[in-house]
Amino acid sequence: xxAYVIRRLAYGVVVVFGVLLFLFLLFFMMxxxxxxxxxxxxxxxxxxxxxxxxVNHGYDKPLFPSSSNLTDNMLFEHYRRxxxxxxxxxxxxxxxxxTRIREGMGPSLALTxxxxxxxxGVAIPFALLVAFFRETYIDRTGVVLSVLAMxxxxxxxIIGAQxxxxxxLRWFPISGFDFDPQLVVRFLALPLxxxxxSGIGGNVRFYRTVFLEESNRDYVRTARAKGxxxxxxxxxxxxxxxxxxxxxxxxxxxxxLFTGSLLLESFFGIPGLGAITVDAINGxxxxxxxxxxxxxxxxxxxxxxxxxxSYGLVDPRVRLE
Amino acid sequence: MESWVxxxxxxALIVVGVAGLAWFGLRDRMWSQALxxxxxxxxYSVLVIAFYVAVALLDSISWVGGMEAQSDTVARYKAQSIxxxxxxxxxxxxxxxxxxxxxxxxxxxxxxxxxxxxxxDIIGRDVFYLSLKGARVALLIGGLTSLIAIPLALLFGVSAxxxxxxxxxxxxxxxxxxxxxxxxxxLIALIMVMGKSTLAVCLALAVTSWVGFCRVSRGETLKLRExxxxxxxxxxxxSELRIIFRHVLPNLMHLVIITxxxxxxxxxxxxxxxxxxxxxVDGSWGQMIDQARNELSREPIIWWNISAAGSALFxxxxxxxxxxxxxxxxxxxxxxxxxx
Numbered sequence: 001x002x003a004y005v006i007r008r009l010a011y012g013v014v015v016v017f018g019v020l021l022f023l024f025l026l027f028f029m030m031x032x033x034x035x036x037x038x039x040x041x042x043x044x045x046x047x048x049x050x051x052x053x054x055v056n057h058g059y060d061k062p063l064f065p066s067s068s069n070l071t072d073n074m075l076f077e078h079y080r081r082x083x084x085x086x087x088x089x090x091x092x093x094x095x096x097x098x099t100r101i102r103e104g105m106g107p108s109l110a111l112t113x114x115x116x117x118x119x120x121g122v123a124i125p126f127a128l129l130v131a132f133f134r135e136t137y138i139d140r141t142g143v144v145l146s147v148l149a150m151x152x153x154x155x156x157x158i159i160g161a162q163x164x165x166x167x168x169l170r171w172f173p174i175s176g177f178d179f180d181p182q183l184v185v186r187f188l189a190l191p192l193x194x195x196x197x198s199g200i201g202g203n204v205r206f207y208r209t210v211f212l213e214e215s216n217r218d219y220v221r222t223a224r225a226k227g228x229x230x231x232x233x234x235x236x237x238x239x240x241x242x243x244x245x246x247x248x249x250x251x252x253x254x255x256x257l258f259t260g261s262l263l264l265e266s267f268f269g270i271p272g273l274g275a276i277t278v279d280a281i282n283g284x285x286x287x288x289x290x291x292x293x294x295x296x297x298x299x300x301x302x303x304x305x306x307x308x309x310s311y312g313l314v315d316p317r318v319r320l321e
Numbered sequence: 322m323e324s325w326v327x328x329x330x331x332x333a334l335i336v337v338g339v340a341g342l343a344w345f346g347l348r349d350r351m352w353s354q355a356l357x358x359x360x361x362x363x364x365y366s367v368l369v370i371a372f373y374v375a376v377a378l379l380d381s382i383s384w385v386g387g388m389e390a391q392s393d394t395v396a397r398y399k400a401q402s403i404x405x406x407x408x409x410x411x412x413x414x415x416x417x418x419x420x421x422x423x424x425x426x427x428x429x430x431x432x433x434x435x436x437x438x439x440x441x442d443i444i445g446r447d448v449f450y451l452s453l454k455g456a457r458v459a460l461l462i463g464g465l466t467s468l469i470a471i472p473l474a475l476l477f478g479v480s481a482x483x484x485x486x487x488x489x490x491x492x493x494x495x496x497x498x499x500x501x502x503x504x505x506x507x508l509i510a511l512i513m514v515m516g517k518s519t520l521a522v523c524l525a526l527a528v529t530s531w532v533g534f535c536r537v538s539r540g541e542t543l544k545l546r547e548x549x550x551x552x553x554x555x556x557x558x559x560s561e562l563r564i565i566f567r568h569v570l571p572n573l574m575h576l577v578i579i580t581x582x583x584x585x586x587x588x589x590x591x592x593x594x595x596x597x598x599x600x601x602v603d604g605s606w607g608q609m610i611d612q613a614r615n616e617l618s619r620e621p622i623i624w625w626n627i628s629a630a631g632s633a634l635f636x637x638x639x640x641x642x643x644x645x646x647x648x649x650x651x652x653x654x655x656x657x658x659x660x661x
Contacts, residue, residue: 018498030514147646151586151639153593155610156631163617262505263594281509281598289510296503304501 001312008308012301017079019297024078027290033059039284040091057091057287082294092285100276100288101295107177108260108272111188115195115264116257119203120250122196127207132234134212142204149201157198158267161190175269191268195261207246214242244315251307255299259292325383325400332381355651363647369640377457380404404453411436413445419625440625443616448626452633455606459637462523462592462602463585469527470584471577474535479573481535482542483565492539500532508591512600519602522595526588534580538573545569575652582645586638593634606634 036059037050054060058081062073070076081088087097130142166174172189214220215238223237224230260274269275273292280288312318346352360367383402388409396409413432416425422434431437439448481492499507511525545551545568554564596607597614609630616623 014494015497015501018494019502022498022502026510026514147642148639151635151642153590153607153610153631153634153638155593155597155607156627156635159610159614159617159627167617256503259503263597277506278598281513281600284513286513289506289513293502293506293510296506297501300501300503 004312005309008305012305015301016083016298019294019301020079020082023082023290023294024075027286028063028074028078031286033057036091036284036286056089058088082291087291088287090280090285091287092280092283097288097291101273101291104260104271104273104276105258106179106272107270108265108274109257110177110179110184111191111195111264111270111272112257112260114188115192115261116253118192118196119199123200123203124207124246126200127204127211128234128239130204130208131211131215131238132230134215143208146201146204149197150205151201152198154194154198154263157194158263161194161197162267165193166190175267177268177270187268187270191261191264191270195264206249207242210242210245211238214238217241244311247310247314248307251310252300252303254306255303256296258299259296323385323400325385328400329382329384332378336378355648358651359644359647362651363644366640366643366647369636370644373456373637373640374460376404376453377460379407380454380457404450408447408450411447411450413437413441413447415441415445416443416623417441417445425623439629442612442626448629451604451609452606452629454604455609455630455633456637458602458605459589459592459634461519462526462605463588465519465523466526466530466588467581467584469523470531471534471581473527474531474533475538475570475573475577477531478535478538479542479565479569482539483546483561483569489539492535496532496535499528504529505591505594508595509598509600512595517600522592522600522602526591530584530588534576534584537576537580541573541576542569545572579645579649579652582641582648586641586645589634589638606630610634 033054034050037053037057038045041049041053051060058074058077061077062069064075065071065073080086085098087101089095090097090100126142130139133139133142162174165171172186174190175187177187178184211234215234220233220237223233228237258273260270260272260277262274262278264270265272265274266278276288277292279285280292346356380402383400383405385398385400388397388401388406393410393412396405401409411433414424414429415427417423417431417437417440418425419438419440420435421437421440422431423429424431425440437447437449439452442448442451477492477495481489508525508529511528512521515521515525551564551568554568559567592601592605593607593610595601596605596611601607601611610627613623613627613630616626
């Protein structure tokens with residue numbers, strides 16, 4: 001067990017190094033820092049200003065290490081900064097990236113955690129219902145409805161909800177955010193609704209397959225032969241055993257709660273990490289963008305390790321070796 | 322050679338290629354049975370997709386000239402597709418509602434009253450025409466990306482699964498590295514670095530979407546490698562390459578078809594999000610939706626733009642999703658379920 005944990009962690013570190021290498025290729029070798037500087041400072045600035053900007057942002061060093069200098073180059077600097085969480089300043093407006101991340105984390109979590117719980121709470125009962133009535137019209141209608149819900153672009157969900165509920169019916173504000181407990185519910189209502197709607201089709205279909213797969217097992221037939229009722233079969237046998245594959249999905253989704261939602265946040269004016277990322281994209285802010293990609297991958301890798309380990313904890317049949 | 326000639330040749334080659342594949346497929350009993358069953362189960366979805374493909378083809382064959390009568394002088398010197406020619410000279414000055422005979426704001430008379438089935442947009446282009454033009458862009462995004470991503474995934478997946486050892490370790494490392502980066506962010510970063518163009522968007526989509534199929538094809542190859550007929554071929558001294566091409570790849574073809582169909586809707590839907598970020602492909606439904614977004618806040622509102630683009634998009638995605646499900650059930654009820 002311990003040997004497995006250590007090996008798994010070591011492989012995680014290797015993948016983090018791989019991600020950093022890819023980011024280096026993408027953001028330092030394929031992009032020209034002079035172009036980034038011009039976009040941040042304007043087209044008509046003297047070369048000295050650009051040189052100064054490159055020094056301030058750490059783009060002035062040679063790209064690769066050589067035998068004479070091993071540490072004073074961009075590759076080393078890139079790894080050192082990312083691994084010590086010293087993300088430096090934004091390419092667009094010189095604010096510290098770490099401060100912005102700290103500010104954005106709260107609003108992002110305020111949106112994504114309820115969204116996550118709601119999505120699970122809506123999709124799993126629906127999927128259980130559809131799986132319970134498998135091979136009937138309820139099942140077929142459920143599947144067709146999920147495919148319909150999956151086929152609408154999330155952009156249309158957002159625009160539709162903002163127009164219909166926000167503008168015509170005036171039930172909830174169209175966009176905005178406040179941590180005040182009374183206001184936050186009103187502000188989050190629309191993004192939560194849209195988030196649940198846009199994910200429900202795919203989720204119901206996925207959970208349905210999981211439940212159906214489980215209900216074709218031998219032990220289910222045995223329980224039925226012994227006279228176990230269909231409802232009890234679903235809740236005590238099928239659902240409990242499906243928790244193992246469901247857990248994989250759920251644990252893997254948790255890291256992404258921290259990175260927020262790009263579309264929902266920027267459409268509904270929630271100042272979270274997703275909105276920061278969209279600002280970075282629109283403002284050609286490469287340093288913020290690569291930091292967000294890095295944080296996202298780091299969280300995903302951690303989530304994957306946790307999933308693998310929790311598998312062994314939950315399912316005694318799985319031996320971690 | 323002029324660019325429109327080249328693009329016509331490419332279109333002709335694609336049509337010939339698809340027709341050839343279809344001919345070979347129909348001669349094979351398994352494939353023709355699968356096609357027959359697909360037709361039985363999803364007749365309407367297949368017809369809808371055929372309609373979109375036909376529209377895309379009408380918009381792909383283009384040539385210069387023959388537009389001297391047009392008032393739009395640019396059109397005389399630019400390559401115009403068949404679809405462009407069908408809708409030549411339908412330009413108005415500004416918004417007009419479906420079937421209207423006056424402009425929406427101001428009420429000036431239209432040049433072609435009552436002929437705009439879905440109205441016109443802010444600079445007077447016929448919305449029906451624009452929606453039809455989106456079909457070609459959507460098929461281009463889905464098709465070109467699959468053409469890049471699937472061979473790439475097959476190359477790496479099959480070699481990793483078949484040769485194992487170092488190759489497998491390396492491929493697995495690249496896959497886990499790419500898979501651990503958040504998909505949408507990676508997509509955006511790639512396009513920002515490569516610059517905006519149709520090819521860049523497709524390349525970026527391919528980079529972010531090949532990993533899933535690579536994993537599937539690696540797993541299948543691992544299974545196929547151990548089968549008796551592969552062992553027999555090896556014992557007879559058949560070369561590795563020949564084993565891969567004769568015994569492994571043909572047994573992955575059903576997965577290629579399923580993945581291609583299932584990938585398509587995801588790709589087109591990602592392009593909509595990219596359009597909203599301003600890095601989409603010109604003329605796509607995503608761009609139409611994005612441009613129409615602000616029109617909903619006008620008073621009275623312009624609703625026909627966004628509904629036309631939205632329904633065109635919804636129609637093709639729905640049809641492809643239905644066909645994708647059926648294709649998966651017909652060709653392979655097990656393998657891909659596990660990875661879902």
